[in-house]
Amino acid sequence: MTLKTDTKIIFGFALAVGILLLTAAASFWSIRGLSVQTANVQHTYQVLQEVESVTAVLKDAQAGTRGYLLTGDTVYLRPYSMATGQLPASLARLEALTSDNPSQKARLDSLRMLVEQEFRILRPLTEIKKSMSQSAMQTLLDTDRQTLRQVRxxxxxxxxxxxxxxxxxxxLQDVFEKATPIVVLVSAVLAVLITVWLVMKIMRELEGNRRLQDELAGINAEVSRRIAQIRTLAEQVVQGDYTVKITDAEEDNLGGLAISLNRMTQTLDASFSALEKRNKELDQFAYVASHDLKAPLRGVTTIVKWIEDELAAELSPQMRTYLDQMKGRLSRLEDLINGLLTYARVGRTGQSAETVDVNQLLGEVADLVVPPDFTLRVGPAMPTFVTDRLGLQQVFTNLLSNAVKYHHRGAGHLEISCGEAGNFYEFRVQDDGPGIAPEYHEKIFLLFQTLRDRHTAESTGIGLSIVQKIINEHHGTICVESAQGQGAGFIFTWPK
Known part of the structure; x- marks a missing residue:
């Protein structure tokens, strides 16, 4: 398994630190051992020195007492006096020094008892009384010699x-004295070797990374070049050129993508050629529908009018009713054909952008579709901006015409307002008509869908479909807010 560079460096550092810690621990153990053994040796020398001091002081006290007995001079009692002050302190130091040695501690207890016994013997001899006989003194001196012999x-x-x-x-001190320099030297050598190894390892990894970066830079440049070709193809496709091709023979994902894009442009070229052909056929159909279909309609309408004019006296009321229904059907059929033509042409004719004063535009539309008995209130925030005038005019014309057409009273009130919605203007066309039930809010935008009786002449069901299609062509949205009997508000967005 190949490790990453960062992992290798971290592992190398961890190994180096681990070995350095081991060597440092070995050096510390060696130096610590040497220090402990040196302290132990010094401790032994202190014990020997203190024991020898106790013995020497006790011997001097004995000699001074004997000199005093021979000469009677109190100067000889000075060692005895000094011994009474020195020996307790010396014995206390010995007791502290031998606290970890039970056998020596037992001997020290015996030594303390002999010292106390010696003082009990020497004290009467330093205080000579006339009542002490020569034999008693000799007994004390003999006991003193034996005590001192036991002390020795x-x-x-x-x-x-x-x-x-x-x-x-x-x-042990010699062992540690010899081992400590060796351990320290070995630790230093290991530290140097590990440092050198780690530095060489890092240098090799860095060199490998530099080579890899150079390779990746070359690959990245090549990939960028190939992606630039793909971007160029995409831009040309967006501009409508579907004959562009990418020359990329590499057998990798980008090469496969290039082949797929070439196939896509080829398919798009064929599809848009077929679509252009269909559009031409649709234009031809629109021409036929507007001339060949509407001409017979006008002929039938004219014949009905002739019948009414020439046979006016002979027509019964029932016959006049039938003729009125026929004229209504013919008018509805003509409106339906005109609506279909308008719907088919939305988005297929060139949109000419011009400066539009919405307030002025609404005045023109109102003059055409809003009757005098209706009131129209236009909000104060109507914008002036560059847009497709004809498309916006069609939207307002259809919405206001529908508001008037489907109003349930003879007169009504209409209101138009405008607000900001990011990159769009949000217009609202509100009426006080019969309203639309919530279940029909989506249905009314479908082709041929109307909430009135189909026999009503003016209800073709195409107007709102045209409005929605125009707004969709301009990437806007439209919806309705309404409830039964509470009027309807059509809200749509239009790009700024």
């Missing part, structure tokens, strides 16, 4: 034990 014997044992301990500690 105990001293010898203590010294032997400490010397054996000293030899053992000195041997």
């Amino acid at each position: 014997l105990l001293y010898s044992r203590i010294k032997s034990s400490e010397m054996a301990l000293l030899a053992q500690r000195s041997a």
Whole structure:
């Protein structure tokens, strides 16, 4: 398994730090051992020195007391006086030094008892009384010699034990004295080797990364060039050129994408050629519908009018009713043909942008479709902007015409307002007519859908479909807010 560069460097650092910690621990252990053994050796020397001091002071006290007994001079009692102050402190230091050695502590207890016994013997001799007989003094002196002999014997044992301990500690001290420099040297050498190895490893990884970056830069430049070709193709397709091709023979994902895009442009070229042909056929159909279909309609309408004019006296009321229904059907059929033609042409004719004063535009539309008995209120925030005048005029014409056409009273009130909606203007056309039930809010925008009786002449069901198609062509939206009996508000957005 190949590790990442960061992982390798981290692993190398961790290994180096681990080995350095081990070598540092070994060096610390060696130096610490040397320090401990040196302290132990010094401790042994202190014990020997204190024991020898106790023995020497006790011996001086004995000699001074004997000198005093021989000469009577109190100067000889000075060692005894000094011993009474020095020996308790020396014994206390020895007790502290041998607290970790039970056997030596037992010997020290015996030594303390002998010292106390020696003081009990020497004290009467330093205070000579006339009542002490020569024999009693001789007995004390003999006891003193024996006590001092026991002290020397105990001293010898203590010294032997400490010397054996000293030899053992000195041997360990020698071992640590020899091992410590070696451990420190080995640790230093290992630290240098690890550092050098780690630096070389990092340098190799960095060199490999530089080579990889150079390779990636070359690949990135090539990929950028090929993507630029794809972008150029996409821009040309957006502009309507479907004959463009990409020359990319690489067998990778981008090469496969280039082949797919070439196939797509080829398919689009064929599809748009077929679509152009269909549009031409639709234009031809519109021409036929506007001339060949409307001409017979006008002929039939004319014949009906002739019948009414020439046979006016002979027509019964029932016959006049039939003729009126026929004229209504013919008028509705003509409106239906005109609406279909308008719907088919939405988005297929060129949109000429011009400056439009919406307030003025609404005045023109109102003059055409709003009767005098209706009131129209136009809000104060109507904009003036550059847009497709004809398309916006068709939208307002259809909405206002529908509001008038489907009003349930003879007169009504219409209101138009405008607001901001980001990159769009939001217009609202509100009436006070019969309203539209919520279940029909989506249905009314479908072709041939009307809420009135189909026999009503003016209800073709195409007007709102045309409005929605025009607004969709301009990337806007339209919806209705209404309830039964509460009027209707048509809200649509138009790009600024």
